[in-house]
Amino acid sequence: MKRLALVGTIVLGLLCLVGQPALAASPIKIGVLGPMAFTQGEGHWNGATLAAEEINAASGIQVGGEKRTIELVKVDTNEFLSIPDATNATEMAISRHKVDFMVGGFRTEAVQVMQDIAMDAKKIFIGCGAAHPELCTRVTKDYNRYKYWFRLTPINSTYLGKVDFLLLAMVATEMKKALGLEKLKVAIVAEKAAWADPIVKAAEETLPAKMGMEVVGTWRPSPVAKDCTAELAAIQRAGAHIIFTTFSSSVGLTFAKQWGELKVPAANVGINVESQKSGFWGATGGKGEYTVTVNTLARVKITDKTIPFYDKYLERFKEAPNYTAGTYDALFLIKEAVEKAGSTDSDKVVTELEKVDSLDTAGRVVFDKSHDITWGPKHITSIGTQWQDGKMLCVWPNGWEGVTFEGTVPHKLPPWVIEHWKK
Amino acid sequence: MLLDIIIDGLIKGSVYALLAIGFSLVLGVARIINIAHTALFMTAAYLIYIGSKLMGLPLLLAMAAAVVLTVLLGLVVYRLFIQPIQEHEAAVLIATIAVAMMLQEVFLMSFGGHYLGVPPLVDGYLTIMGAKITYQHLLALGLSLVMLVGVRFFLMQTRLGLALRSTAQDREVANLMGMDVNRVALLTVAVSVGLAAMTGAIVVPLITVEPTMWMHPLIMMLAIVVLGGLGSIEGSFVGAYILGFAESLVVFMLPMGSFLKDSVALSVMILVLLIRPEGLFGVSFEEER
Numbered sequence: 097m098k099r100l101a102l103v104g105t106i107v108l109g110l111l112c113l114v115g116q117p118a119l120a121a122s123p124i125k126i127g128v129l130g131p132m133a134f135t136q137g138e139g140h141w142n143g144a145t146l147a148a149e150e151i152n153a154a155s156g157i158q159v160g161g162e163k164r165t166i167e168l169v170k171v172d173t174n175e176f177l178s179i180p181d182a183t184n185a186t187e188m189a190i191s192r193h194k195v196d197f198m199v200g201g202f203r204t205e206a207v208q209v210m211q212d213i214a215m216d217a218k219k220i221f222i223g224c225g226a227a228h229p230e231l232c233t234r235v236t237k238d239y240n241r242y243k244y245w246f247r248l249t250p251i252n253s254t255y256l257g258k259v260d261f262l263l264l265a266m267v268a269t270e271m272k273k274a275l276g277l278e279k280l281k282v283a284i285v286a287e288k289a290a291w292a293d294p295i296v297k298a299a300e301e302t303l304p305a306k307m308g309m310e311v312v313g314t315w316r317p318s319p320v321a322k323d324c325t326a327e328l329a330a331i332q333r334a335g336a337h338i339i340f341t342t343f344s345s346s347v348g349l350t351f352a353k354q355w356g357e358l359k360v361p362a363a364n365v366g367i368n369v370e371s372q373k374s375g376f377w378g379a380t381g382g383k384g385e386y387t388v389t390v391n392t393l394a395r396v397k398i399t400d401k402t403i404p405f406y407d408k409y410l411e412r413f414k415e416a417p418n419y420t421a422g423t424y425d426a427l428f429l430i431k432e433a434v435e436k437a438g439s440t441d442s443d444k445v446v447t448e449l450e451k452v453d454s455l456d457t458a459g460r461v462v463f464d465k466s467h468d469i470t471w472g473p474k475h476i477t478s479i480g481t482q483w484q485d486g487k488m489l490c491v492w493p494n495g496w497e498g499v500t501f502e503g504t505v506p507h508k509l510p511p512w513v514i515e516h517w518k519k
Numbered sequence: 520m521l522l523d524i525i526i527d528g529l530i531k532g533s534v535y536a537l538l539a540i541g542f543s544l545v546l547g548v549a550r551i552i553n554i555a556h557t558a559l560f561m562t563a564a565y566l567i568y569i570g571s572k573l574m575g576l577p578l579l580l581a582m583a584a585a586v587v588l589t590v591l592l593g594l595v596v597y598r599l600f601i602q603p604i605q606e607h608e609a610a611v612l613i614a615t616i617a618v619a620m621m622l623q624e625v626f627l628m629s630f631g632g633h634y635l636g637v638p639p640l641v642d643g644y645l646t647i648m649g650a651k652i653t654y655q656h657l658l659a660l661g662l663s664l665v666m667l668v669g670v671r672f673f674l675m676q677t678r679l680g681l682a683l684r685s686t687a688q689d690r691e692v693a694n695l696m697g698m699d700v701n702r703v704a705l706l707t708v709a710v711s712v713g714l715a716a717m718t719g720a721i722v723v724p725l726i727t728v729e730p731t732m733w734m735h736p737l738i739m740m741l742a743i744v745v746l747g748g749l750g751s752i753e754g755s756f757v758g759a760y761i762l763g764f765a766e767s768l769v770v771f772m773l774p775m776g777s778f779l780k781d782s783v784a785l786s787v788m789i790l791v792l793l794i795r796p797e798g799l800f801g802v803s804f805e806e807e808r
Contacts, residue, residue, distance in 0.1 A: 134632035176632065288778035315770070318778040322726050322735060323531065326770035327777055329523040329650060349634050349727055358644055358651045370634065378572070379636035379727065 123167035124157060124440060126430065127195035128423060129186060129210060130202055132172040135373055136225060136420045140200040142413050143224075143421030144168055146405075147428055157431045160438045166427065169193045175206035182206040186213045195219065196440050199426040204228035204291065215241050218442045220449070222426040223247040225419070228291060229254055232468035243446050246467040248429070249422030249458060250392055251478050255471040257295050259390045260367055261302065263480045263492055264340055266507060267365045267388065268309065271337055274509060275517045281312045283331040283362065285351065286342035287319040295342050295367075303340075312336050319345035327351075328360050337517065341366035341389075349379055356383030361516030363509055364388065374415040377486050384483055386510040391481040392419035392458050394490040396503035398479070399455040403503075406457075416488065425456040473497035482507055522650045524767045530656045532763030533663040534722055538736050539743040539755035540663075540670060541714030547750025548674075548687040549707040551601060552612045556715050557733040557740060558619035559596075563589040563719030564728045565626055568635050578640060582720040586713060593712030594705065605704070619733060627730040639724035659721050666714065667756055673710075674752075683707055739784070746788040747799050754800030761787060 128144045130137030148166040151157060156165035171189045173182035182203075189195045190213065198214055201207035202225035211231060214221040221244060223231060229252045235242040250256065268280050284299050286292040296314060303309040312334035315327045324347065331339060339362045343351065348370035355364055365388040370376055372391050376384055393416070395406050405424060409417040417424075433448035434440055453462050459476035461469065469476055477499055480492030484505070491507040493499040542556045563585045570581025596618055604610040641654035674680040686693040686703040694700045726732065743762055747754025765787045766780040773779070791799065 131632070133627050138631065313774045315774045316776065316778050318781070320735065321778070322732070323534075325530065325656070326523075326527045326767050326780075327774075329527060330771050330774060332651070333523060333649075346634050346727055346729065349636075353636065353727075354653075357639075357653050357655075360651075375633055375635070379634050381636055381638040381724075 121156075121159075121162040121164045123165045124159070124197070124434070125167050125169055125193060125195045126427065127169045127171045127189040127193065127198045127200075129171040129173050129182075129189065129198055129200035130225065130420065131174055131176045132170060133174070134176055135375075135418065136202045137172065137200075138413075139418045139420030140202075140224060140423050141168075141170060142409065143417060143424035144199060144427055146409060146412065147424045147426075151427065151431055158435045159440060169195050171195075171198075171200075173201070173206060173210070175201075175203045179203075179206045179209060183209050183213065186210045190214070190217045190219060197430050197445075198222070199224055199423045199430075200420070201225050202420065204231065207231060211242070211245055215244055218244055220244045220246070220430070220442050220445055222423075222429065224249050224422040224426055227251070227253040227256060229468070232464075232466035235467045236465060243467070244442055246449055246463055247469055248426050248461065249469065250419045251471045251476060252468055253291055253294070255478070256367060256390055257298055258471075259478045259480070259492075260295065260340075260342070261298075261307075262496060263365050263388055263390060264303075264338065265307065266480070266492055266494070267338060267363050267509075268307070270507060270509060271363060271513075271517075274514065277337060277517065279308065279310060280337045281310045281335055282338045282340050283312050283334060283336035284314040284340050284342075285327065285331070285366075286314070286316055287321075287345055287347050288316040289319050289344065291344070292342045299340055309338075317347050317351070319343075319347050321347045322350060324351045324354050325358070328354055328358055331362060332358075332360050336362045337513075338363045338365060341368050343367060344369040346370065349376065349384075352376075352384035352387045353380040354383075355387075356380065356385060359510075359512040361513050363513055366390070371483060372418050372481070372488075374488070376488075377483060382486065385485070386482060386508060388480060388482045388491065388507065391479050391488075391490075392422070393417050394479055394481050394488055394503075396479070396490040396501040398459050398501050399457065401455065401457045419458075422458060425458065425461065428456065429454070429461065473499045480507075484508055522648050524764070524771050526647065526650050526652050527767040527770075528760065528764035530652065530660060530763070531766055532760030533660040534725070535736075535739055535743055535763055536756045536759035537659065537663045537666065537718040537721060538715070539740045539747070539759050540667060540752055541711045541718065542740050543744050543747070543750055543752050543755040544670065544674075544714065545707055545711035546744065547752065548683045549605075549704050549711075550608065550687065551605065551704075551708070552608060552615065553601075553711070554612060554615040554737065555596065555618040555622065556615075556711070557737040558622040559589055559593055559712050560715040560719040560722075560736065561626070561728075561730075561733040562592060562622055563716035564637070564723040564726075564732065565630070565635075567720060567723050568637055568728050571637055572635070578638065586716040586720060589716035589719070590709055590713050593715075594709055597705065597708045601708075602701070602704070619737075623730050623733065630730070632730060635728040637723045637728065653725075655724050659725065662717075662721050666717070667752070670710075670714070670752060679706065735781075739781070742785050742788045745798060746791055748797060751798065751800035754798055757799055758788075761791070 130140035156163045175182040198221040204226040207226040348368040368389040371387045371389045436448045437444035566585035570576040639655035644653045743758040747758030762784040765784040769780040770777045
């Protein structure tokens with residue numbers, strides 16, 4: 097009996113030694129924050145998942161003398177439906193799940209609150225969704241408090257506006273050339289939302305004064321309008337050649353679909369977040385063809401990483417990555433910064449993130465003094481995409497400031513627009 | 520521009536009328552305030568999407584199946600959640616809100632917040648004096664008229680319709696006269712949900728399918744039935760066109776304020792009610808019964 101007990105004790109001891117959980121380095125916990133029931137949240141999660149799998153497959157992150165794997169924590173902020181939900185989810189990620197880093201966020205109003213919670217806890221939060229400049233202005237105003245915030249994607253709304261006007265100029269040049277039009281008439285259509293107000297104001301001032309165009313009217317439908325036929329009829333009556341859009345909500349889908357159904361004789365260009373999604377073609381029944389939008393990713397060679405990431409994402413999740421899938425790059429940035437810092441200490445990692453200069457899936461990543469992503473021909477430019485024959489293709493930059501990404505195709509005017517205006 | 524306003528107002532009014540008629544019917548006949556009415560309309564829309572896009576069924580077959588399944592669901596909801604508390608109108612109201620929220624969550628969990636679409640039954644558009652109108656919108660316009668006439672005929676010219684109206688007028692007397700009031704109520708619910716589902720079938724190619732798509736139509740529908748007179752089918756029809764034209768006028772006359780079209784339409788409702796608190800057809804419908 098004694099012998100049996102002795103053997104049992106030895107076996108148990110050996111089992112404990114084999115298990116040895118105490119010797120394994122604890123994983124680095126990264127909270128992925130987003131509205132998980134919606135496309136944007138799915139993008140956050142999917143991008144982070146791919147990056148975590150790749151990093152873990154290569155033994156994880158080298159922190160000082162040990163390798164640590166990544167453990168993702170899915171944080172459903174539900175920020176489309178409830179900002180308090182986003183607040184609670186962020187609190188829980190920090191206090192209960194004890195995340196080391198945070199990535200994601202989408203709606204500016206929600207991200208502002210999430211940002212404050214993260215800053216209080218001195219957690220690095222890499223924004224991958226909200227575009228409002230204020231999120232980064234806070235860093236310059238109160239560096240010590242907000243230095244843990246970085247925005248990776250998208251480019252801020254001021255830069256988005258610049259790309260928006262560049263796309264408009266591209267379409268206008270082509271219309272003048274192809275149709276022999278002298279002065280173009282533009283209808284401004286923007287959803288009634290705070291983020292769109294500066295773009296509308298800038299368009300109303302810039303188009304007549306600097307771009308030589310006539311503004312025939314400004315329409316501000318609700319972000320969730322289910323019918324835009326009246327707006328489209330009024331735009332056609334106003335004789336617009338181009339519709340300059342600013343949409344981030346479901347109205348973008350309705351508008352593009354009905355624009356195609358009614359074959360309104362005006363090119364459709366601007367920001368239309370719905371048209372950045374793979375499901376746009378199916379949801380509009382193909383009627384959204386020729387819609388042009390500012391975008392972040394398409395299957396073009398922005399860097400060597402873009403197409404492999406795009407294809408892998410498409411194969412795995414059966415849809416193209418949208419800009420919130422920038423969490424993929426965010427995780428690699430964290431890996432690089434932690435390895436250089438040799439620690440997960442937030443202050444040390446911030447110092448390394450501030451030095452980042454890397455070619456990632458959406459372009460060259462360099463953070464400016466406000467911890468915002470730098471925009472420009474030598475950095476991230478963003479792209480312009482157009483739906484052509486069921487595919488979302490890159491049409492801009494196509495020679496702008498000498499930048500053309502391999503795989504870019506020429507922009508096409510809708511045939512019914514050409515037919516209508518051809519002299 | 521006047522022609523554009525007329526056409527657009529007619530289309531909007533028709534779509535709203537389609538939604539409001541079914542709601543009015545069950546409210547007028549069975550005294551059930553069914554907040555889940557537009558959630559059932561959403562259910563039909565999702566079922567059509569599932570049938571046509573995910574299962575590859577022909578669109579018309581998917582629509583027919585969706586209507587049948589939605590009616591069955593509506594009857595189950597009625598038997599489980601409404602019938603036991605039918606005498607308590609406030610409880611019914613709350614129960615139907617809960618049902619609507621449950622359906623929203625079910626679709627949100629199943630399909631996420633994705634915006635989905637269904638192709639039109641008839642593609643293309645017609646140009647009338649420079650104003651464009653899609654065939655699908657024309658179809659909605661025509662079918663709403665047919666449905667209105669059909670419902671009117673059913674209620675006024677058939678024995679079943681008479682049973683529905685008499686039950687609504689006095690449930691106890693109808694019972695004493697030998698009518699099975701429970702069966703009549705069940706039938707009314709079936710007809711009402713059927714109308715919601717058919718509305719879904721007609722309207723779904725015109726709109727975006729998503730889990731909160733039931734809320735905006737609900738608000739407009741409630742405004743229409745209040746404006747038209749609670750429970751009055753004719754009132755709902757007229758109210759729908761008034762609000763439809765109000766919306767169109769805002770977009771054409773005040774482009775910068777086109778986001779205000781719902782608020783303006785609802786303000787029109789309040790104005791009408793200030794002048795005629797019972798709604799446009801409230802009294803006449805009562806007298807009619």
